[in-house]
Amino acid sequence: MARIPEAWRKLVTFHDAFQYFAQRYGLTVKGYVVASPGKEPSAKAMADLARRIKEEQVPAVFAEADYNPKLLEVLAREAGVTVITDLYDDSLSAGPPADSYLTLMRHDVTTIVTALQ
Numbered sequence: 179m180a181r182i183p184e185a186w187r188k189l190v191t192f193h194d195a196f197q198y199f200a201q202r203y204g205l206t207v208k209g210y211v212v213a214s215p216g217k218e219p220s221a222k223a224m225a226d227l228a229r230r231i232k233e234e235q236v237p238a239v240f241a242e243a244d245y246n247p248k249l250l251e252v253l254a255r256e257a258g259v260t261v262i263t264d265l266y267d268d269s270l271s272a273g274p275p276a277d278s279y280l281t282l283m284r285h286d287v288t289t290i291v292t293a294l295q
């Protein structure tokens with residue numbers, strides 16, 4: 179995490195699943211697309227979040243691997259940032275990159291650091 183410039187230690191995610199992770203590793207959650215999975219955001223909410231991403235100069239937005247990334251892809255396009263679609267939050271994968279808690283954490287940390295450098 180130390181490789182991420184302090185000004186870029188910002189997360190925007192699909193839903194509010196990374197609060198504790200962000201707090202533990204010195205990141206700030208600047209927003210998320212849905213308040214809870216299954217509830218689509220309004221057009222105004224998406225526009226407000228895209229504006230916030232631009233204002234806060236958030237370098238990338240993150241979707242979890244087990245959710246459809248379409249909304250985040252639209253948001254990223256609107257905000258002009260990179261979208262990452264393969265984070266894991268609470269479920270393991272059948273094989274790498276998240277077949278155990280340790281590999282899940284290594285994958286997420288590596289993915290976030292790479293995207294925010």
